Amino acid sequence: MSEVDFEPQIQHHPRIFFPNLLSPHECTELEFIHKCSSTVGYRPNVFSTTLSHLIATNSSQFIIPFIPIRERLKDKLEEFFKCEFELFIEFTGLISWSRGASIGWHSDDNRPYLKQRHFSVVCYLNTYGKDFNGGLFHFQDGEPATIIPAAGDVVMYTADDRNIHSVDEITDGERLTLALWFSRDGSSDEDTKLVSLLSQHLLYKNIASSLLPLPASSNMYWFSQDQASNDQFGFNICWARLHILGYDIYFSQDTSCDSDVSELMLKPVHLVRGAELLDQEFANILHVLQVVQFFCWKESALQTNMSNIDCKVVKLSDEQIAKINGLNSVLLNDVDLASRIFCRRPSNLEENGSIYSNWTGIVAAIAAWEDYVLKLNKQIHFQLPYWRMQESLYNVQLDA
Numbered sequence: 001m002s003e004v005d006f007e008p009q010i011q012h013h014p015r016i017f018f019p020n021l022l023s024p025h026e027c028t029e030l031e032f033i034h035k036c037s038s039t040v041g042y043r044p045n046v047f048s049t050t051l052s053h054l055i056a057t058n059s060s061q062f063i064i065p066f067i068p069i070r071e072r073l074k075d076k077l078e079e080f081f082k083c084e085f086e087l088f089i090e091f092t093g094l095i096s097w098s099r100g101a102s103i104g105w106h107s108d109d110n111r112p113y114l115k116q117r118h119f120s121v122v123c124y125l126n127t128y129g130k131d132f133n134g135g136l137f138h139f140q141d142g143e144p145a146t147i148i149p150a151a152g153d154v155v156m157y158t159a160d161d162r163n164i165h166s167v168d169e170i171t172d173g174e175r176l177t178l179a180l181w182f183s184r185d186g187s188s189d190e191d192t193k194l195v196s197l198l199s200q201h202l203l204y205k206n207i208a209s210s211l212l213p214l215p216a217s218s219n220m221y222w223f224s225q226d227q228a229s230n231d232q233f234g235f236n237i238c239w240a241r242l243h244i245l246g247y248d249i250y251f252s253q254d255t256s257c258d259s260d261v262s263e264l265m266l267k268p269v270h271l272v273r274g275a276e277l278l279d280q281e282f283a284n285i286l287h288v289l290q291v292v293q294f295f296c297w298k299e300s301a302l303q304t305n306m307s308n309i310d311c312k313v314v315k316l317s318d319e320q321i322a323k324i325n326g327l328n329s330v331l332l333n334d335v336d337l338a339s340r341i342f343c344r345r346p347s348n349l350e351e352n353g354s355i356y357s358n359w360t361g362i363v364a365a366i367a368a369w370e371d372y373v374l375k376l377n378k379q380i381h382f383q384l385p386y387w388r389m390q391e392s393l394y395n396v397q398l399d400a
């Protein structure tokens with residue numbers, strides 16, 4: 001689909017479609033952030049990552065990649081709808097829909113508490129037919145009638161009933177979007193709240209001490225088919241994401257299956273694959289998840305130049321394996337459900353059979369992840385004083 005001139009119908013159905021507004025790198029970077037940060041979402045089989053959640057879990061640096069994208073989207077939206085300098089971002093979030101998720105006909109301002117939403121922007125971060133099936137977007141009236149999600153494409157529309165839309169049920173895979181709502185009302189500006197949260201979280205931290213993520217309360221990561229009923233059958237999202245990629249978790253400290261899950265999530269862990277344990281301690285499950293997802297994101301780049309990487313791997317005892325299985329039976333007690341929700345698609349490297357040592361890749365990823373978060377962290381510490389002055393998140397340009 002190309003950028004089409006919808007001028008004749010613009011009053012009836014004010015909307016615009018932009019192909020390739022986000023680069024492939026931007027899409028995969030946001031996918032990485034979501035896969036190591038998401039919590040259970042607001043609808044069945046939906047997961048979300050909000051900017052305030054990133055701050056609350058000591059991962060504020062992951063806000064940096066959103067900044068230029070938000071600015072570009074706001075510029076395009078204001079230009080197209082001729083409301084330059086009039087809009088505020090009310091919400092920014094990464095949202096993934098797994099098998100079974102769908103939404104019927106609705107407008108995005110259809111509740112009294114959503115009336116401040118004036119414009120919707122949906123950025124597709126992955127692709128129909130490749131990453132998931134189902135999940136087509138339809139407008140009830142007008143053109144384009146259907147949008148087939150493809151990574152990088154963006155649709156913008158007014159949030160009112162001139163743009164009633166729906167999304168078909170996802171039948172397989174994970175459909176990922178970056179969703180934003182914009183408001184004309186300055187009191188709904190999420191930046192004011194985000195700057196205040198960032199100030200509280202970052203003010204007393206130095207750059208190096210704030211690299212490690214801190215998990216939120218464990219119920220935010222507990223997925224069950226019937227979310228409302230506090231179902232015991234389901235899984236912890238972090239455990240499940242690692243398990244789907246072929247990894248398990250081992251607690252070096254004394255822990256039992258009866259331990260409180262929120263406490264467990266704060267404990268140091270080792271990464272396990274099959275009967276092998278990597279002799280490197282991670283601060284907690286979120287830390288290890290960030291490294292493993294970073295490895296998945298950068299897989300091919302990390303495979304080069306790894307011959308001199310030293311990694312110590314230990315063979316697990318039967319007792320240790322039993323301990324891992326015991327915890328899995330609590331935290332991942334519905335493995336089939338986890339596989340249906342986070343189905344894994346083989347990476348290019350595995351398809352080509354060229355992945356020669358998984359552990360060396362992971363060890364390379366530990367150092368590369370640290371460089372990456374340190375770089376983002378420096379940027380956020382540099383920009384925050386400017387953001388505080390403007391009460392707005394923006395790309396601070398250094399004068400030459």
Ligand SMILES: O=C(O)CCC(=O)C(=O)O
Binds near residue numbers: 103122166177
């Ligand atoms: O993901 C999409 O394509 C649209 C989602 C949607 O309609 C909503 O969240 O209100």
Ligand SMILES: [Fe+2]
Binds near residue numbers: 106107108165
């Ligand atoms: Fe919607």
